[in-house]
Amino acid sequence: AAARHKRELLQAYDEAVRKNDIDGSIELLQELDRYLTPQEAAAMEESARGVFRAKLHNLGVQFAICVTEERWSDALTTGEQIINEFPNSRMAHEVRDKMDMLRTRASTPTQA
Numbered sequence: 001a002a003a004r005h006k007r008e009l010l011q012a013y014d015e016a017v018r019k020n021d022i023d024g025s026i027e028l029l030q031e032l033d034r035y036l037t038p039q040e041a042a043a044m045e046e047s048a049r050g051v052f053r054a055k056l057h058n059l060g061v062q063f064a065i066c067v068t069e070e071r072w073s074d075a076l077t078t079g080e081q082i083i084n085e086f087p088n089s090r091m092a093h094e095v096r097d098k099m100d101m102l103r104t105r106a107s108t109p110t111q112a
Contacts, residue, residue, distance in 0.1 A: 006035040017047065022058060025051045056086050063095065072106035 009032045016024040029048055036044070059082045066075035079095040079102060086092050 002035065006032070009035065017051065020054075022051060022055045026055060052086075056082070056089060056091060059085075060091050067098075067102075070105075072102055076102045076106050 009028055013025060013028040013032060016028055029044075029051065032044075033041070059078060063075055063078040063082060066072075066078055076099070079099055082089070082095050083092045083099075
């Protein structure tokens with residue numbers, strides 16, 4: 001039963017990657033983690049890295065759009081997600097530097 005479930009998870013993961021369903025891919029990776037042997041995990045490492053790179057890229061784009069559109073609280077939320085999920089990334093370091101400014105702008109009422 002576990003072997004069949006693992007096969008189904010792997011098929012679902014391959015399908016999610018093919019469809020570029022980043023969040024679905026990550027959820028499946030987290031579930032698959034319980035079933036994979038070290039050799040199987042090593043074989044999937046490059047694919048998983050690509051999924052996480054894509055997730056970080058998407059968050060970075062979302063963050064930049066929020067800042068450009070002056071949606072400060074959305075930018076804060078996205079920035080916190082980048083810092084929490086990818087704490088050691090260059091993007092997290094860059095976002096951290098902007099968080100105080102974003103908090104200030106998010107708490108300042110906009111002028112009509």
